[in-house]
Amino acid sequence: MSARRLVNRRLRLVAALIATILASSWVAVSPGSASTLGHHHGAPHGTPHSTAHVTFTKWIVTQPANPPSLAGVLMRGVVGGAVGNGTYVGTVLNDDLSDPGFWHADALYGFFGHRHSFIARLRITENDTVDPATAVLRGVVIAGWRHDQRVHGVYTTMDPCPMPTPGNVLGRVCFQGSLAISAP
Amino acid sequence: MNETPGPRSGELHVAKECSEYTGLAGSFCTITSSNLDAIPVGSKVVYASAAGETGIESDITIVTAQAEHVSGHVVLSMETNTGSVTLSGGTGAFAALQAETVVSFDGTEWHWDGTYSLTPAAAETTS
Numbered sequence: 214m215s216a217r218r219l220v221n222r223r224l225r226l227v228a229a230l231i232a233t234i235l236a237s238s239w240v241a242v243s244p245g246s247a248s249t250l251g252h253h254h255g256a257p258h259g260t261p262h263s264t265a266h267v268t269f270t271k272w273i274v275t276q277p278a279n280p281p282s283l284a285g286v287l288m289r290g291v292v293g294g295a296v297g298n299g300t301y302v303g304t305v306l307n308d309d310l311s312d313p314g315f316w317h318a319d320a321l322y323g324f325f326g327h328r329h330s331f332i333a334r335l336r337i338t339e340n341d342t343v344d345p346a347t348a349v350l351r352g353v354v355i356a357g358w359r360h361d362q363r364v365h366g367v368y369t370t371m372d373p374c375p376m377p378t379p380g381n382v383l384g385r386v387c388f389q390g391s392l393a394i395s396a397p
Numbered sequence: 398m399n400e401t402p403g404p405r406s407g408e409l410h411v412a413k414e415c416s417e418y419t420g421l422a423g424s425f426c427t428i429t430s431s432n433l434d435a436i437p438v439g440s441k442v443v444y445a446s447a448a449g450e451t452g453i454e455s456d457i458t459i460v461t462a463q464a465e466h467v468s469g470h471v472v473l474s475m476e477t478n479t480g481s482v483t484l485s486g487g488t489g490a491f492a493a494l495q496a497e498t499v500v501s502f503d504g505t506e507w508h509w510d511g512t513y514s515l516t517p518a519a520a521e522t523t524s
Contacts (some may be wrong), residue, residue: 274416287417287419289416297504298504299502299504299505300414300415300416300504300505302415302416302417302418302419303419304419304421321419321420321421323418323419323420325415325478325502326478326504327478327502327503327504328478329475329476329477329478330452330475330478330502331475332419332420332448355420355448356420356447356448356449356450356452356453356475357448357451357452357475357476358475358476360450360451361450
């Protein structure tokens, strides 16, 4: 009973957090919004001080060495948005399964678009108590375009994935999401 | 030992995919096409250093399925996805290889385009 209340409270917290992130992302990308107007309006890919948005679809391509932990797995995928169309490569550095219903992990996300590339180190909090599972991501760009800038975003688990996922070790499961990158 | 089919110098065009390059030292890309028999498709390009602030500056080693290797160095801006790669000798068929290329990215594969030479003199000075 108390465990259910705890789960419900967590659900409300995560939902509120996702809503906040989505709301701030929407404001940043909405045509004519305050944030857009404040920075080089019309610049297609943003300036170093504007918020840049990238999208990704990723899937897992290597089996975990110590399941259910996903530490060490390699992820592939595709990216779009401000970096241009390109490829995604990621790896899970470590994870924590001790919080029932949630998966916490540190990961490297590499975005290699035809315009720009960067690698971000992200803290992932995936909520597996909702269907489909969703995650919030926070971190920083550690290499490349927009180095040192803050990153936040979300992803949603897709089953089946709406696109081909070659090498996927989870069948048709993929993760689709977006990141916002902004100066500290 | 250095019997390599094809021309001894000329243009070099190599493409590689980097679906296993994570930015960490030791991660790698895989050659997907090459006009030089000495760098066969399937060879791995292994990065000695992690990606840095603005991009990648790292020694690289190309390793073939026959365990031969060539040494090189890459400087790549991740701001623009442009840069250069130099190759400078190695083992086996690579001993005499020298190359200078520029790097570009088409959103799927990375390309090295430039010139190379495979001369006995170069082999003597680099092996």
